[in-house]
Amino acid sequence: MLRYAIPLAAIAVIAAPASAAEIQIASQGPVVELSVSEVVRSAPDVAQIGAGVMTRASTAREALTQNSQAMDRIIARLRELGIAREDIQTSNFSVSPQYDYNQGTGEQVFQGYNVNNQVQVKLRDLPRAAEILDALVSVGANNIYGPNFMLEDDDAVEEQARAQAFARGQRMAEEYARMAGYSRVRLLEVSESVQNQGPIPQPAMVRSMDASESAPPIEPGQVGTGVNLTVKYEMTR
Structure with a gap:
């Protein structure tokens, strides 16, 4: 500001x-x-967590269908955990063709379509941050970043x-x-x-996780204004 x-x-x-x-x-x-x-x-009294799914398929329609089903599971799980609908907001959606470079022929080889969908989640119960992260991974989220701690007011x-x-x-x-x-x-x-000011993750810190990983301990610390x-x-x- x-x-x-x-x-x-x-x-x-x-x-x-x-x-x-x-x-x-x-x-x-x-x-x-x-x-x-x-x-x-x-x-801090609130935190923001980004969560989403990246899917790939041979057609854009197939990749979108898979992605939508996965995101429906993520949003449903968040609602089951008590996250209010107004605290869940889509932050990014993209569909893009993917190519690999063939060094032998010098050609770009089509690999399929990537669909990426991300939601931003406002978490008001900070002690549950690790639980929320673990639940997101369990239902298929493979792109997670945050938490970004802050003061709501x-x-x-x-x-x-x-x-x-x-x-x-x-x-x-x-x-x-x-x-x-x-x-x-x-x-x-x-x-x-x-x-x-605070322990704010950089955008490049988006990472992929699989369900075999457990959520790390989360420490809110302090934020500075x-x-x-x-x-x-x-x-x-």
């Missing part, structure tokens, strides 16, 4: 033409610009990180002012960006 810079002098302006130029704030003293980051860590920790970042930025500006022989600072501009501020202060006497 990104927020644009808001010059303080512009806050009182009720409306302005869309083509108005950016407001420049005049300053008499030196200006210090600082980048400040703060991260607040907390226990991070407004409170975001506000905490923002307050900490702003206070630290002001302390730093005042310290610079004292070192430069000035007594105070005047805030000119603030811009912000917010980042969620970070606020990055860029602040500009004028040094004053």
Whole structure:
């Protein structure tokens, strides 16, 4: 989530033409610009798990039929485990022809059609993450990734990180002012960006599993909500 810079002098302006130029704030003293980051860590309360099936057959119709049957089993199992329908969402679907290169003839040899279907599952009962993963494999899921832990509502920790970042930025500006022989600072501009940090798997971590593997232990750990501020202060006497 990104927020644009808001010059303080512009806050009182009720409306302005869309083509108005950016407001420049005049300053008499030196200006210090600082980048400040703060991260607040907390226990996650939800996780996202990706699960799906890749099937291959000689025709697209056959591959699709096999895939649809497998996905029906996966979704039905998730519902049996208490996952609400609104917490199951299709995230990817593709049908693609597959070829192998014949080094002897230099030709592309048709191998069939791949159908890939993925759903994104929101898990609200984190202690059951390993159970859910094991159940998905048991009913035929062969592409699984995650879990991606997060906070469903991070407004409170975001506000905490923002307050900490702003206070630290002001302390730093005042310290610079004292070192430069000035007594105070005047805030000119603030811009912000917010980042969620945690044990997030990369997309390339999608892996194939078979039913002989057992689900690994799952540890939610902590996730971080970070606020990055860029602040500009004028040094004053």
